[in-house]
Amino acid sequence: MTKVAIMGATGYAALELIKILLRNPEVEIVALTTRSDEAPHISEIHHSLEGRLDLRCENLSAAEIAERADFVFCALPHVASMEVIPDLLADGCRVVDLSADYRLSDPAVYEQWYHHVHIDPTRLGSTIYGLPELGADKIPSADLIANPGCYTSASILGLAPLIANSLIEPTGIIIDAKSGVSGAGRKPKLGTLYPECNESITAYGVGTHRHTPEIEEVLTTLGGTDVKVTFTPHLTPMNRGILATMYPRLKEDTSLDHLKEVYRAFYADKPFVRIIDRLPATREVAGTNYCDISLQSAGNQLIVFSAIDNLIKGAAGVAVQNFNLMAGYPETTGLIV
Template identity: 60%
Template sequence: MTDVAIVGASGYTARELIQLLVRHPGARVRMATSRQDEAPRLDTLHPSLTGRIDLACEPFDPDRVASAASVAFLALPHGASMAATPGLRARGVRVIDLSADYRLNDPRVYADWYDHEHTDPAGLEEAVYGLPELYREAIPPAGLIANPGCYTSTAILALAPLVARDVIERSGIIIDAKSGVSGAGRSPKLTTHYPECNESLSAYGVGRHRHTPEIEQVLGDIGRSSGGGEPVEVIFTPHLVPMDRGILATIYAEPKGPASEHDLMDLYRSYYEDSPFVRVVGRLPATKDSAFSNFCDLTVRVVRGRILVIACLDNLIKGAAGVAVQNFNLMTGHPETTALL
């Protein structure tokens, strides 16, 4: 049994994470922290947890976390995780960070896209990118996992087979993605206020969304590992959709040679044959197909000489809490699917 802590327990992702962990046979949630002054109970923060866990939040203290847990899930905002992680790692706590603080390899790239300096470059050196479908061998011994984002997981899983097998041109890739409102977090914002976002569809972060360098970095790593040296360049445009949860991405790429749907589907099935949470489907996937699950559904089409990949997943589970539990399972020797099916 592994004792775990939830650092930053008030958000949607933390709620989903706790719901998964309370039914995990090898995990015990021993501690939760909150930056709220009143230190609320978890079932007050998240009424859906009533009767499932009896725990009150505490202020964050690395010594208290280390005395209670050997693994900490950090569900903190960007910037806050890099402040908390060094103290936990110094005390031997293994960290699964759900923010973006450890996803980019280069602190200069992080500063450029997140508008502040990275204060833990040693952590960047240590961190393993936590997408099991691509980094399954590196995750088990890791002490610090950079849990991927929801948009990035969708786009990377959709494009990885094409980049790995050198099937497409690595520039001019277009990622058109739509996300439910929960992807913006629980803190109130004008853009996610009900009268602003209901019955409306809007693009945001055009040309400057922070997930762009993360997508390019991981896909570039995949390309280099398969023998291609040129970088990957994407045009990523996210959209806010008036639904609670889910992401759907339609991705357009230029093939390097003749492409057939049959061959591409075979490629995807082969590439993901050992990945229990990627479902390569013949139908056009919809967000309801993967809602409340840890599955990513995807399919491939060829239209007027272009390759189209359509992929969807639940942004709170496969895009956040579910993949965090996948990483926990790999780190602690449990079957990857534990508590997720």
């Protein structure tokens, strides 16, 4: 049995992690953590787990977690993750980090966008970025995986074949993305209260959203040239899902049929990316680890659509993909429903 701990088990992504891991008979969840000292039973936090997992959420140190677990999913907020991950690694745990703390390679860029000095900067740039569709060969041997952001996954998967094949201009890419309210996390905030966001859609983080440098860095590395995007996220009155609409500029006239073939070839052996002819919808990927991508044209303008479940392909599902590769399980274990 592979023994697993989940740090920050009270959030929405952690619930999805637990549900997915419970579908793997070779995995035993041995510890759940919270920063509260009250130690509630997990079913008191997530009622849907009643009778499915008999564990309490404890305030455990890294050493206490390492005594029980081989793998740790760190579902803590940024900053909190980097405070504990060095100790987990030192104690022999392998870690999938769902925060943003190890996604960027430059500590100065991290400080600029997250407004905190990175306290473990030597790991930046060497930590494996955990988007299996782009780097599955590097994941199995890693001790620390930086799980991608949700907007990031949808955007990068939508643009990667074009960037990798140098089919589009690397600058001036527009990404218009819309997310369900669960993307803001479980902690109550004024903007995500029901009366504030129901029957309304609004942009936020214009020019300042923290997934911008992540998208640019990953695509820059993939294409070998500086990629610049204009990324605008929107909050939509639904529980879950992301739809990213992208407007890249083709370098030369290329037929839509040819571009679709490029995408199908790029993702030919990737079980969770579906290239579809219809327009994608968030309801069609809700509760799954799939990313649905569609290419459309309006005159000479190429439009790329990418839809995911922000809690699964955008967080817990891709985290389990990474874990499966690290632990030697089939990549799809627990993820096909």
